[in-house]
Amino acid sequence: MTGCKQSFDFALNVAVRCLRAGGVVAHATEGVWGLACDPFNAHAVGRILELKGRALNKGLIVAGANAGDFKVELGGLDARYRAQVENSWPGAVTWLLPNVRFPMWITGGRATVACRVPGHAQARELTGAFGAPLVSTSANPHGLPAARSIWQVRRWFQNRAVLILHGETLGRQGPSEIRTLEGKRER
DSSP: HHHHHHHHHHHHHHHHHHHTTOOEEEOOOOEEEEEEEEEEEEHHHHHHHEEEEEOGGGGEEEEOSSGGHHHHHHHSSSHHHHHHHHHSSSSSSHHHHESSSSHHEEEESSSSSEEEESSOOOHHHHHHHHTEEOOOOEEOOTSSSSOSHHHHHHHHHHHTTTEEEOOOOOOOOSSSSEOOOSSBOOO
């Protein structure tokens, strides 16, 4: 088991170096594969939008290792809303929170930002090793279903300068659920 742990630690370090250099990393989440990058790096976000064929105004989700990664966004919330959000994490729930610091290329120009703490340990480890929230969007070109296996990710992105972090989804059916603070489900 030590060899597997060392191998994963090495792969995780390579992935973090890729992210810090403005690269894109594909990784497993609860139900589908995702693409990650530094949300404050406009070039990296532009690369994800290009890979997916996604419009800038649609916005992107950001994922953290824990609720503390979103203390700025959670800080202005009523205690009841804050508890509601924190009690759902980690998990496959994305919350639309008041945007305080994320650029318009993440929010799509909206006053809110989509935030989540994944229920997938590897996704949290990647974000934790990076030390800040990461873009977390499904790994698929526009119009195609989200990748559910590493084979689909390889088919769509392997020769497109995307680092693929080996892993498996947890078997959840579909991507995370998006909710407003008032409880409305967006997806």
